[in-house]
Amino acid sequence: MAAAGWHIQDGADAKGRRVIADRAYRAGDVVLEDDAAAWCLISEQLGAWCDCCLAPAAQPLRCSACKLAWYASREHQRRAWQAGAHRLECAALRSCVPHTPPTAVRLALRRYGEVLGLRHHWGDLQDAAKLECAQMGAAAHHLLQAAAPEAAEAVGPRELALLIARFGCNSHTISDDELQPLAVGIFPLGAMANHDCRPNTLHAFRGGRMVFRAVRAIQPGEEVTTSYTELAAPRWERRAVLLQHHLFDIDAPPGDGGAVAEAAAAEAAGLGAGSAAEAAPGAAAAGATGPSSTAAGATRSAEQQTAVQAALQCMPQQQPAAVVPLEVGRGVEVRLYACQQPPWPHDERDGDLAEVVLVGAGSKSGASWGGMWGSMQQAGSTSGGAAAGVGTESFGVEEELEGHLEVAGAGSLGSSSLSSTALAAGPASGAQQGAAVIHCWSGGLAEQRAAAEQLARRYAAALQLQQSLEGMLCDGRAEAAVGQLTQALQGLAGGTAGARLALGPRHVLRMRLLADLHRAALAAGLWEAALAAARQLLPLYKQAYQPIWPQLGLLWASAAKLEHLLERPAQALAAARAAAAILGATHGDGGAVVREMQRVVFEAQQELGREEAWGAAGAAEED
Numbered sequence: 001m002a003a004a005g006w007h008i009q010d011g012a013d014a015k016g017r018r019v020i021a022d023r024a025y026r027a028g029d030v031v032l033e034d035d036a037a038a039w040c041l042i043s044e045q046l047g048a049w050c051d052c053c054l055a056p057a058a059q060p061l062r063c064s065a066c067k068l069a070w071y072a073s074r075e076h077q078r079r080a081w082q083a084g085a086h087r088l089e090c091a092a093l094r095s096c097v098p099h100t101p102p103t104a105v106r107l108a109l110r111r112y113g114e115v116l117g118l119r120h121h122w123g124d125l126q127d128a129a130k131l132e133c134a135q136m137g138a139a140a141h142h143l144l145q146a147a148a149p150e151a152a153e154a155v156g157p158r159e160l161a162l163l164i165a166r167f168g169c170n171s172h173t174i175s176d177d178e179l180q181p182l183a184v185g186i187f188p189l190g191a192m193a194n195h196d197c198r199p200n201t202l203h204a205f206r207g208g209r210m211v212f213r214a215v216r217a218i219q220p221g222e223e224v225t226t227s228y229t230e231l232a233a234p235r236w237e238r239r240a241v242l243l244q245h246h247l248f249d250i251d252a253p254p255g256d257g258g259a260v261a262e263a264a265a266a267e268a269a270g271l272g273a274g275s276a277a278e279a280a281p282g283a284a285a286a287g288a289t290g291p292s293s294t295a296a297g298a299t300r301s302a303e304q305q306t307a308v309q310a311a312l313q314c315m316p317q318q319q320p321a322a323v324v325p326l327e328v329g330r331g332v333e334v335r336l337y338a339c340q341q342p343p344w345p346h347d348e349r350d351g352d353l354a355e356v357v358l359v360g361a362g363s364k365s366g367a368s369w370g371g372m373w374g375s376m377q378q379a380g381s382t383s384g385g386a387a388a389g390v391g392t393e394s395f396g397v398e399e400e401l402e403g404h405l406e407v408a409g410a411g412s413l414g415s416s417s418l419s420s421t422a423l424a425a426g427p428a429s430g431a432q433q434g435a436a437v438i439h440c441w442s443g444g445l446a447e448q449r450a451a452a453e454q455l456a457r458r459y460a461a462a463l464q465l466q467q468s469l470e471g472m473l474c475d476g477r478a479e480a481a482v483g484q485l486t487q488a489l490q491g492l493a494g495g496t497a498g499a500r501l502a503l504g505p506r507h508v509l510r511m512r513l514l515a516d517l518h519r520a521a522l523a524a525g526l527w528e529a530a531l532a533a534a535r536q537l538l539p540l541y542k543q544a545y546q547p548i549w550p551q552l553g554l555l556w557a558s559a560a561k562l563e564h565l566l567e568r569p570a571q572a573l574a575a576a577r578a579a580a581a582i583l584g585a586t587h588g589d590g591g592a593v594v595r596e597m598q599r600v601v602f603e604a605q606q607e608l609g610r611e612e613a614w615g616a617a618g619a620a621e622e623d
């Protein structure tokens with residue numbers, strides 16, 4: 001058998017274990033592959049994909065017992081049953097009809113032995129996340145008791161809560177080639193790849209298999225990295241997402257590994273892999289949350305915790321010079337900082353992504369004025385645990401976990417005491433969307449204050465529009481969405497009257513609204529509008545993403561299909577070639593979109609050939 005081409009190295013720093021390349025790779029090479037230890041369709045996709053092979057199910061057959069699992073064929077149904085993936089789950093699901101348990105709980109009913117070696121990072125979770133894990137662990141245990149009492153004896157709600165915390169940090173969303181989320185999977189080897197904001201691989205999926213391909217050259221000895229977050233975002237947004245969902249800080253001082261090593265040792269000695277594995281030999285249970293839930297990291301000092309809290313709220317540690325309440329019908333707060341640079345650690349590129357410019361009559365067009373960054377605050381995010389006085393400081397990890405289990409109603413878990421909220425609600429059910437907070441920084445605040453407020457109002461309205469977009473598209477109001485997005489973009493670009501402030505042309509909100517406009521126009525069947533948005537987005541994506549990255553490839557693919565549809569073969573050919581080159585490297589030549597692009601290339605070439613022949617025939621006739 002060929003050598004793997006990589007090995008796992010155990011580091012003493014904050015990252016812990018990592019994958020190191022043993023040989024050179026070129027862009028497009030497969031670096032690492034891993035089959036899921038377990039995977040589970042997300043609730044929205046139940047019934048659309050086969051629960052055995054994750055292929056689209058045209059005429060799926062439903063499990064007549066639980067009515068939640070669907071299969072492409074009888075053979076696949078038999079296979080899933082024989083492999084044990086559905087046997088126990090089926091009995092458990094039947095016991096909670098008419099509820100559909102959250103994905104994490106359903107996954108907690110599948111095999112999980114291989115997962116116990118992964119970190120759970122319980123000590124770093126916020127109270128709300130601990131409570132959520134405890135609730136889900138309790139729900140999973142309840143279902144397990146109903147389905148297989150002997151398995152439930154061997155693994156308690158405590159182990160299942162820790163297991164769900166492990167999944168929070170280590171699971172992956174399985175998506176199709178167009179990045180549509182289908183399922184959540186746990187890949188013990190794939191989970192060894194650490195995050196980098198300039199990663200050298202991209203992971204994609206073939207059914208339940210995870211495939212890492214190089215997106216640029218990798219040298220022997222180099223760490224193999226991937227991205228855990230959206231890369232077309234300013235540094236402070238990436239930092240907040242990674243802190244919240246993966247509990248590590250990209251701005252932590254280098255070599256800050258002591259606390260991590262301590263926490264890892266504590267896990268191994270007490271609540272970690274070893275003890276849980278012993279407690280649950282062969283238990284047919286497993287769990288996973290989507291990758292957007294919490295975990296990771298290590299026990300942090302109080303000072304580090306404060307920085308974490310600040311970043312989580314998208315707040316700089318520095319106090320604003322002024323906080324301006326705006327009357328726009330709902331809470332919008334503008335925080336003004338008297339500085340020339342964003343008051344967070346930032347990348348050079350962030351200047352573009354947050355730029356505000358002064359435009360219009362009498363003003364020096366394009367003069368850079370400052371920056372603007374908005375966030376939708378999460379209201380009601382205080383956890384039930386904190387409200388009930390389950391503070392993190394006063395508990396050791398064990399007591400703390402018990403405390404959260406009690407809050408979740410699991411302390412007294414009898415078979416009838418399961419809280420129905422844990423079954424009915426998905427993750428983060430307690431949080432509601434709240435006010436928009438807009439942070440502005442500039443040296444020239446005083447003179448532009450009124451204009452800044454006006455722009456902030458438009459900014460807040462655009463954030464609200466983004467939030468309602470999904471609902472509008474589902475309700476068949478795509479055309480109205482196109483109108484509103486177009487208007488919002490015009491407003492943020494400065495509108496038409498007098499001197500005013502505008503978001504810079506590469507501002508991240510303008511980029512995201514353009515992407516929304518592209519999607520809404522496609523949904524409305526407005527091909528020219530969709531193509532125009534794609535053409536405007538392409539240079540922005542080229543700047544925001546690495547040259548080989550799926551979002552860029554998919555945008556080229558969308559442009560190619562639209563050009564083809566609108567009968568512009570030369571443009572379709574160029575766009576399809578660009579898409580195929582990128583997506584061939586990220587997803588392999590067998591990918592669905594790449595094959596579609598090959599078809600567009602073929603048809604566009606045929607069309608161009610015909611046009612050339614007609615042209616030649618016409619010229620000959622004229623002669």
Ligand SMILES: C[S@@+](CC[C@H](N)C(=O)[O-])C[C@H]1O[C@@H](n2cnc3c(N)ncnc32)[C@H](O)[C@@H]1O
Pocket residue numbers: 014015016017018118119169170191192193194195196246247248249250295296297
């Ligand atoms: C999926 S695991 C990766 C494997 C992990 N290094 C281990 O030893 O198990 C994710 C966790 O690894 C750590 N991690 C990943 N990328 C990191 C980075 N760039 N900097 C610091 N820690 C990182 C964080 O603790 C994170 O929660």
